[in-house]
Amino acid sequence: xxxxxxxxxxxxxxxxxxxxxxxxxxxxxxxxxxxxxxxxxxxxxxxxxxxxxxxxxxxxxxxxxxxxxxxxxxxxxxxxxxxxxxxxxxxxxxxxxxxxxxxxxxxxxxxxxxxxxxxxxxxxxxxxxxxxxxxxxxxxxxxxxxxxxxxxxxxxxxxxxxxxxxxxxxxxxxxxxxxxxxxxxxxxxxxxxxxxxxxxxxxxxxxxxxxxxxxxxxxxxxxxxxxxxxxxxxxxxxxxxxxxxxxxxxxxxxxxxxxxxxxxxxxxxxxxxxxxxxxxxxxxxxxxxxxxxxxxxxxxxxxxxxxxxxxxxxxxxxxxxxxxxxxxxxxxxxxxxxxxxxxxxxxxxxxxxxxxxxxxxxxxxxxxxxxxxxxxxxxxxxxxxxxxxxxxxxxxxxxxxxxxxxxxxxxxxxxxxxxxxxxxxxxxxxxxxxx
Numbered sequence: 001x002x003x004x005x006x007x008x009x010x011x012x013x014x015x016x017x018x019x020x021x022x023x024x025x026x027x028x029x030x031x032x033x034x035x036x037x038x039x040x041x042x043x044x045x046x047x048x049x050x051x052x053x054x055x056x057x058x059x060x061x062x063x064x065x066x067x068x069x070x071x072x073x074x075x076x077x078x079x080x081x082x083x084x085x086x087x088x089x090x091x092x093x094x095x096x097x098x099x100x101x102x103x104x105x106x107x108x109x110x111x112x113x114x115x116x117x118x119x120x121x122x123x124x125x126x127x128x129x130x131x132x133x134x135x136x137x138x139x140x141x142x143x144x145x146x147x148x149x150x151x152x153x154x155x156x157x158x159x160x161x162x163x164x165x166x167x168x169x170x171x172x173x174x175x176x177x178x179x180x181x182x183x184x185x186x187x188x189x190x191x192x193x194x195x196x197x198x199x200x201x202x203x204x205x206x207x208x209x210x211x212x213x214x215x216x217x218x219x220x221x222x223x224x225x226x227x228x229x230x231x232x233x234x235x236x237x238x239x240x241x242x243x244x245x246x247x248x249x250x251x252x253x254x255x256x257x258x259x260x261x262x263x264x265x266x267x268x269x270x271x272x273x274x275x276x277x278x279x280x281x282x283x284x285x286x287x288x289x290x291x292x293x294x295x296x297x298x299x300x301x302x303x304x305x306x307x308x309x310x311x312x313x314x315x316x317x318x319x320x321x322x323x324x325x326x327x328x329x330x331x332x333x334x335x336x337x338x339x340x341x342x343x344x345x346x347x348x349x350x351x352x353x354x355x356x357x358x359x360x361x362x363x364x365x366x367x368x369x370x371x372x373x374x375x376x377x378x379x380x381x382x383x384x385x386x387x388x389x390x391x392x393x394x395x396x397x398x399x400x401x402x403x404x405x406x407x408x409x410x411x412x413x414x415x416x417x418x419x420x421x422x423x424x425x426x427x428x429x430x431x432x433x434x435x
Contacts, residue, residue: 006092014066018180022070028141029069029095035133036283037103041065043286047181048108049241050232052315054185061102067176072098072165075172075198075208085203090162093145096138097152097166101173103127103134107287111242115249116272125150126279160206168207169360170197170218170374178221178228189227192220202377209375209383218374219392226359226396234355236405240317243407247348248294248308255302264296304348316411321433323352323406331433332406335426342413342422349409356402360386360393406433 007025014022024030032038041062050057072094080086104123106112113120127134128150138146151157155167166172175194182190200214210218232238252266256273268289271277297309311317323332332352339346360374374386387397408430416423 016063016067016070018067018176018183019070022066023073026092026095028092028137029099031137032096032099032134033066035137037127037132037134038062038065038100040283040286041102041105043288044105044107044109045287046177047184047232048111048238049245050181050185050235050238052241052317053235053237054187054232056184056186057181059180059184061105064177064180065099065102067180068101068166068172069095069099071172071175071194071198075165075201079198079201080203083203085161085205087159090159092141093148093152094162094165096149097162098172100124100128100134100149101153101166106282107285107290108242108245111246112249112290115246115253116277117275118277121154123279123282124153127283128153130279132279132283161203161208164207164372168372168374170208170210170221174225175221178224181228181232182224185232187228187231189231190224192224193217194221197221204375204377204383207372207375209377210386212376212378212384212389215376215386215390218386219390222360222393222396226357229357229359230401230403234357234403236320237317239353239355239405240320240407241312241315243318243351243353244308244312247351248297248305248312251302251305251308251348252293252297255305260302262297263300264293266293268293304345308348311409318349318351318407319410320405320407321430323404323433325352325354325404328433331429335408335429335433338422338426338429342416342420342426344409344412344416349412351407352404353407354402354404356400358398358400359396360398 006027008027008030012024012030014024016022024033039062042060044061045051045057046059046061046064047057076091076094081088101124102120104120104125104127106118106120106123109120112118128138128146129135135146138149148157152162152166155163157163164171175197178190178192179194182188196214196217197210200211200217201208202211252269253273255262256266256269266273268281268285271281294309294313297305298313300306325332332350335350336346339350344350375383376386376389378384387394413423413426
């Protein structure tokens with residue numbers, strides 16, 4: 001079955017706090033939003049454990065996905081329409097890829113992926129290409145249409161202009177999440193003049209370029225991205241919650257491998273623990289399922305699992321200090337030894353966590369990840385790479401910033417009996433590392 005004229009009899013709108021309204025005129029998009037796989041995104045937070053730091057950050061992958069769709073719709077319908085280099089036949093392909101780009105995210109996305117060696121992009125493609133409601137809706141546009149949508153999201157689609165709209169250094173995905181995450185966390189760093197950026201975007205053969213007159217709006221966007229990463233995404237308190245979450249999942253996996261008898265059997269985790277998860281099992285996972293287990297595991301016989309679950313649910317997070325792995329590794333090894341002697345398992349309670357970000361880069365031949373630079377369209381029609389024209393962007397181009405923290409349970413250490421010889425040494429060492 002195909003769509004007769006493909007339009008709804010009446011436009012549907014979603015009220016949105018960031019874009020005011022999200023407009024849906026295409027029946028294909030409306031039907032995709034109604035699929036069970038897309039509705040599942042309502043039950044997965046956009047920012048993982050950030051709600052434990054910024055209490056407003058309860059928004060979901062669902063509303064971010066609608067936001068990315070709306071930005072792409074405005075670019076295509078309001079800015080690119082009838083311009084040279086833009087093929088209107090790719091319109092629905094772009095809209096579907098924008099809407100579905102995060103479809104494969106699991107609960108507490110990145111922490112979850114690290115523990116179980118998963119990649120949400122693989123699951124996004126598996127959902128689009130598999131025996132799913134999303135696939136059945138997409139196939140109404142032709143048997144090869146789901147494959148094209150998956151290729152756009154995987155960045156392998158032949159038309160690189162279409163890919164760059166959804167995945168580049170200035171794309172609809174980033175433009176939505178920076179503003180949305182700033183709104184829900186209540187900070188001002190993520191705000192930039194998106195209206196201006198959209199007005200000065202132009203389609204070229206292989207990427208979106210920006211008119212030179214819009215350079216300052218792009219500078220503002222890049223600086224807001226830089227600030228958001230260090231003030232929100234890499235916030236040390238959020239990372240503390242992630243460390244505990246990760247350790248809970250590691251502990252549960254370890255206990256399963258040791259044939260531990262759970263009071264609350266981790267039925268939803270079995271195929272994850274065996275690293276043989278099916279698409280059906282994966283789609284049954286969301287954050288409410290995970291939180292159910294954390295709630296139940298507080299009563300487990302295993303003291304480490306029970307204690308970590310209580311910590312996470314009660315927001316009794318680990319403390320942290322700055323840590324330099326180059327100069328302080330000996331201290332860390334000594335702390336590990338002292339923790340063991342004091343009866344605190346360092347595998348779960350002494351954790352070095354590192355974050356790094358590269359706010360903007362231009363293409364450097366031979367690098368593993370090819371980063372397509374932002375190009376400015378000059379008045380004479382030539383293209384100039386952004387950092388060649390902007391002193392602000394040049395000052396941060398290619399500069400990777402890395403930050404290391406050492407996390408530990410200060411309350412457990414302070415609650416060690418005074419007769420424990422290691423207690424004072426641990427406290428002294430932690431103070432030394434901090435200075």
